[in-house]
Amino acid sequence: DGGITQSPKYLFRKEGQNVTLSCEQNLNHDAMYWYRQDPGQGLRLIYYSQIVNDFQKGDIAEGYSVSREKKESFPLTVTSAQKNPTAFYLCASSSSGRGAYEQYFGPGTRLTVT
């Protein structure tokens, strides 16, 4: 079955620690995205990548880092510089280029930092 996997589903960390969230897709999509979701604020774009070895900052990139070494994988690191890291994180992928390409979403990772 094709799709996007995110692991783990729930993640707990102590303040001051970096943590990496996994995102893998087998849809052969060129583009991948990371969103943060907080209650009442919709989805906010953190980083996106339209091709391997290239990525761009989204609206709220401060305190986060990413890599795109493989087409299938787009891990997100939440660093200790992120002031309010507790949130629901969603990864998505899509085709890219000219056209109406919907994004396919993973099940999400709920990160709690105390």
Added chain:
Amino acid sequence: AQSVTQLGSHVSVSEGALVLLRCNYSSSVPPYLFWYVQYPNQGLQLLLKYTSAATLVKGINGFEAEFKKSETSFHLTKPSAHMSDAAEYFCAVSERWGGKLIFGQGTELSVKP
């Protein structure tokens, strides 16, 4: 710049009643538009998308949306609500190149028995 506004952060309907979730967009070029649904603690699932082929778009689970250029709207409707429709719904607009989406703030739909 493109933007999306969803009117009403919470909508409550009775089971069997009409569902109407409102979405207005701002775009300098003809947009691509999407509606997604999210159940608690899950990812988003595509309900339907508008790609300029037809102004009335039918999606999954009995939902449909009509693109109205004159009103810059893309409202989501369903004739008869089911309890299972209770979820959060997001409207999104995309650039014509690249796949990047701009999401609205979301509308939480409650369905009363």
